[in-house]
């Protein structure tokens with residue numbers, strides 16, 4: 643089933659040494675928007691840089707393959723110390739295959755990680771690689787939390803008047 647991820651997790655922070663061992667994964671091809679950062683955000687989400695460092699300590703080769711432009715991908719990838727392929731055209735496989743060749747890792751042991759079934763999962767499956775679907779980091783959720791915080795602050799102030 644080409645639309646079905648091999649593994650479905652909440653976010654990349656769930657990937658640790660035991661996870662990789664259990665699923666026989668040595669290397670990661672990572673989506674950028676909504677997988678490592680909010681869509682278009684100039685910085686990664688909380689915990690991502692530290693997680694990347696942990697993966698590097700474990701010796702996990704990683705590369706970003708994004709459908710977004712180099713203008714978007716290059717600055718954040720550089721900040722995170724990751725090599726990248728922009729204009730990846732997922733679910734087409736050339737971008738993914740180019741990254742795999744660069745990594746020089748085993749196709750069956752290199753996972754394609756992303757938040758979208760029709761690009762990341764489909765692309766990885768078409769390339770014959772294991773796929774990991776993550777829940778997208780949603781801007782809406784952050785806006786909601788900000789509103790909630792504001793509401794809480796209003797109540798808090800009122801109570802303290």
Ligand SMILES: [Mg+2]
Pocket residue numbers: 673674675676677756757758
């Ligand atoms: Mg994405």
